[in-house]
Amino acid sequence: PSRQWAIAGMVFLSTSFALFFIRFSNKITQRGSSNIIKYFGALGMLFGFLAVTPYHDLMVMLASTFALVSLFYITVYVFKSNLNLFKILCVLCLLISYMCNYIYYSGHYIEYLPIMQKVNFASLTIWILGLEYFTTAEDFQGLK
Numbered sequence: 316p317s318r319q320w321a322i323a324g325m326v327f328l329s330t331s332f333a334l335f336f337i338r339f340s341n342k343i344t345q346r347g348s349s350n351i352i353k354y355f356g357a358l359g360m361l362f363g364f365l366a367v368t369p370y371h372d373l374m375v376m377l378a379s380t381f382a383l384v385s386l387f388y389i390t391v392y393v394f395k396s397n398l399n400l401f402k403i404l405c406v407l408c409l410l411i412s413y414m415c416n417y418i419y420y421s422g423h424y425i426e427y428l429p430i431m432q433k434v435n436f437a438s439l440t441i442w443i444l445g446l447e448y449f450t451t452a453e454d455f456q457g458l459k
Contacts, residue, residue: 322367328436333360335443336385342452348388356385379416386412389446396454404442411435 336356343349359382366374390405415435418428 325364325367329360329364332363332382332439332443333357335447336360339389339446342450342455343392344452344456348392352385352388355381355388359383359385375419379412383409383412383416392455393446396450398450398454401442401445401450404438404445408435408438408442411438 333356336359337353340349340353340356343352359378359380362374362381363378366378368374386405386409390409393401393405411431412435415428415431418424418431
């Protein structure tokens with residue numbers, strides 16, 4: 316009975332994350348990196364939403380791959396900046412995301428996956444809100 320609410324939640328989550336990747340890419344001056352963050356992030360979120368379909372496993376794999384590439388690119392630029400708190404958050408978010416993928420694909424500690432997914436969504440949401448509202452394009456100017 317709650318499936319429709321879960322689908323609605325995925326629409327809002329995927330849309331808001333995709334908008335973040337598009338908006339954040341405008342803060343990066345390197346055109347190639349900016350495009351990777353924008354398009355891989357948005358594609359990852361499209362596939363993330365499609366995880367509610369019968370193609371769940373394939374969509375999770377595609378969403379993880381595309382989103383993690385974008386997250387990695389963002390992390391590289393954050394590490395080149397002077398945003399020390401965000402450097403820590405980047406490492407934590409990537410570690411938690413990789414841990415979720417490890418659990419999902421290996422089956423080890425599978426009983427912890429629902430908890431880890433919630434921790435992952437919460438940490439990514441905090442990180443994304445921070446990057447959206449507490450960074451500017453000037454923080455990433457001149458970084459290559």
